[in-house]
Amino acid sequence: MLKGKDLLSIHELSADEVQEILALAAELKAKQKAGIEHHLLKGKTLGMIFEKSSTRTRVSFETGMYQLGGQALFLSNRDLQLGRGEPIKDTARVLSRYLDGIMIRTYGHDRAEELARYADIPVINALTDLLHPCQVLTDLLTIREHKGKNLQGLKMAYVGDGNNMTNSFMYGCAKAGMEFVAATPEGYRPDAEVTRQAQEDARATGASITLVTDPLEAVKGADIVVTDTWASMGQEAEHEERKRIFAPYQVNDKLLAHADKRAIVMHCLPAYRGEEITEEVFERFAPVIFDEAENRLHTQKAIMALLMG
Ligand code: CP
Numbered sequence: 001m002l003k004g005k006d007l008l009s010i011h012e013l014s015a016d017e018v019q020e021i022l023a024l025a026a027e028l029k030a031k032q033k034a035g036i037e038h039h040l041l042k043g044k045t046l047g048m049i050f051e052k053s054s055t056r057t058r059v060s061f062e063t064g065m066y067q068l069g070g071q072a073l074f075l076s077n078r079d080l081q082l083g084r085g086e087p088i089k090d091t092a093r094v095l096s097r098y099l100d101g102i103m104i105r106t107y108g109h110d111r112a113e114e115l116a117r118y119a120d121i122p123v124i125n126a127l128t129d130l131l132h133p134c135q136v137l138t139d140l141l142t143i144r145e146h147k148g149k150n151l152q153g154l155k156m157a158y159v160g161d162g163n164n165m166t167n168s169f170m171y172g173c174a175k176a177g178m179e180f181v182a183a184t185p186e187g188y189r190p191d192a193e194v195t196r197q198a199q200e201d202a203r204a205t206g207a208s209i210t211l212v213t214d215p216l217e218a219v220k221g222a223d224i225v226v227t228d229t230w231a232s233m234g235q236e237a238e239h240e241e242r243k244r245i246f247a248p249y250q251v252n253d254k255l256l257a258h259a260d261k262r263a264i265v266m267h268c269l270p271a272y273r274g275e276e277i278t279e280e281v282f283e284r285f286a287p288v289i290f291d292e293a294e295n296r297l298h299t300q301k302a303i304m305a306l307l308m309g
């Protein structure tokens, strides 16, 4: 079903395709833990274009390709001619002659879209200013592990900046039939068009997507509480101002008292303790948060195997 396609946004996946990715991710995770060979991409090469920094994404994609029997090339824009102004559409057509898939982390989502339009091999979005689909698919796998396979009806509360994670959570929760509520300051809501599309997707699955400004209202009875940095990559200059604006949106014990007693807290990392999350809450939920980090590997292996296999 997914063979040969791009993965730029969860919105483009059907609800069944989301489940297919999660099921294969769980299977590949079990195989890797049991030491069972799973060379689904033997002899294949993934190119990884990074125009922004990364710890998890780079290491998990690169290791994932190796574990699938293929290899990955780290292509920083400091080294590529892309960084010196070679058009993205030429880069796409050249790389398509050598590689079996391209992963890109960049700023404008339109750059990833242009790459996909001109490449005739699958392109995977590994974070743009608009979306971070690999992380949210990973988070759905992690929720399955901690809350049971049936995601339908689970309540996720997102507290903080309406950013690329929030946008992707809206798409992901809509496809998974979940109840999603984001609490952000008024001027920091997630993308309006993504919100509209996610609310439309939600109608097909019985999900709901709600935006509020009150963190207590969002967290009330939540099964999953999630946050992300208040200043994403590229917003460093706004960091001090954002710390002031987002102060009431910290995930701390006072806020969590309003969530379900068995609620889990998640964070895609990197985390800024004392800002979006307290040290105590982070460390208490570290087992979940580092499962989430580990699951990048398994989820992306599934994505690559389905798209590039
Ligand atoms: N969560 C995430 O994408 O981490 P990196 O920026 O380290 O890749």
Ligand code: NVA
Binding pocket: 127, 163, 164, 165, 228, 229, 231, 232, 233, 268, 269, 270
């Ligand atoms: N919202 C963050 C996510 C980092 C993985 C950013 O874009 O920097």
